Amino acid sequence: MSDNKNSTDAPDTGHVWDDNLRELTNQPPRWWIITFYLGAVFIIGYLVLYPSIPLVNGSTKGVLGWTQMKRLQASVEELDAIRKPFEDKLKGMSAQAVLDDRELSNYVVRSAKVLFGDRCAACHGTGGAGNPGYPILADDDWLYGGNIDTIQQTITNGRTGLMPAFKDNVSEQELDDLAKHILALSQGSEHAAGKELYNSKGCFGCHGMEAKGVEMMGGANFTDTIWRFAPGTEESIKYTITNGVNAPGNDATRIAIMPVFKEQLTETEIKKLAVYVHKLGGGQ
Ligand code: HEC
Numbered sequence: 625m626s627d628n629k630n631s632t633d634a635p636d637t638g639h640v641w642d643d644n645l646r647e648l649t650n651q652p653p654r655w656w657i658i659t660f661y662l663g664a665v666f667i668i669g670y671l672v673l674y675p676s677i678p679l680v681n682g683s684t685k686g687v688l689g690w691t692q693m694k695r696l697q698a699s700v701e702e703l704d705a706i707r708k709p710f711e712d713k714l715k716g717m718s719a720q721a722v723l724d725d726r727e728l729s730n731y732v733v734r735s736a737k738v739l740f741g742d743r744c745a746a747c748h749g750t751g752g753a754g755n756p757g758y759p760i761l762a763d764d765d766w767l768y769g770g771n772i773d774t775i776q777q778t779i780t781n782g783r784t785g786l787m788p789a790f791k792d793n794v795s796e797q798e799l800d801d802l803a804k805h806i807l808a809l810s811q812g813s814e815h816a817a818g819k820e821l822y823n824s825k826g827c828f829g830c831h832g833m834e835a836k837g838v839e840m841m842g843g844a845n846f847t848d849t850i851w852r853f854a855p856g857t858e859e860s861i862k863y864t865i866t867n868g869v870n871a872p873g874n875d876a877t878r879i880a881i882m883p884v885f886k887e888q889l890t891e892t893e894i895k896k897l898a899v900y901v902h903k904l905g906g907g908q
Pocket residue numbers: 740743744745746747748757758759761765766767768769770775778779783784785786842879880881882883885897898901
């Protein structure tokens with residue numbers, strides 16, 4: 625580009641085609657040569673300083689002694705140093721106090737996310753979105769209650785909702801009326817005969833006079849469209865009434881067991897999870 629040489633002066637290899645087509649031996653441009661030698665110097669430097677040349681077992685070590693493990697160790701130490709003040713503070717605080725501390729609760733949510741993924745998501749879904757047969761945690765519909773202390777209790781001691789199987793206590797007609805009533809409740813109305821049975825058969829004891837659920841008993845709320853046992857059709861409602869929930873001695877019963885975590889997790893981990901679940905959106 626810079627030197628517009630007359631091609632007749634340029635050195636050539638002596639090869640000529642078609643009378644005048646010569647193969648020239650021009651030097652590459654200067655900048656190219658410099659970059660080429662700099663590259664070579666860099667490579668030699670790198671080979672000396674870092675592990676690089678593959679050997680039969682492993683590779684050359686490099687004079688700096690750099691290893692991936694050391695690098696990892698350094699980042700873990702760095703992270704621990706960032707976490708420590710938060711972790712120390714957490715130990716002496718109640719879950720409610722953590723929730724009230726914005727900075728701390730933000731930290732806890734980030735740290736509990738992984739824990740939730742490992743320990744809870746298999747049943748409750750990623751981010752508490754729920755799985756068939758397991759309650760959604762990311763809504764404001766609670767079986768046992770959504771205040772922070774109740775959530776902490778649930779994780780610590782587990783929950784086993786109990787509903788007897790009514791198969792020997794209700795006739796075919798009664799079962800039909802009860803199911804119709806419960807379905808009607810979820811649509812904002814009622815079914816007269818079923819409503820009477822709801823009271824006379826003692827359903828209100830766990831599901832409440834208003835059918836919104838009694839939190840102490842873990843009874844489901846019937847006045848919303850969230851079903852614990854999908855799909856929430858008349859058939860599936862009848863199945864629950866017939867076979868109960870965790871009903872002893874009935875193989876066909878619905879199973880609903882929230883495991884006990886007090887031996888598997890530390891108190892701090894449970895505290896973090898309680899804050900995390902509360903902040904999923906439905907905490908009260
Ligand atoms: C083996 C499955 C399983 C695992 C694992 C599990 N849960 Fe549960 N969880 C359940 C079931 C089932 C229920 C409902 C219990 C009932 O209906 O009586 C429940 C209920 C709950 C509730 C009460 C919901 C409400 O509406 O009141 C909370 C809170 C909860 N789980 C949090 C957690 C957390 C946090 C973890 C992880 C440490 C976890 N669960 C792990 C199955 C599980």
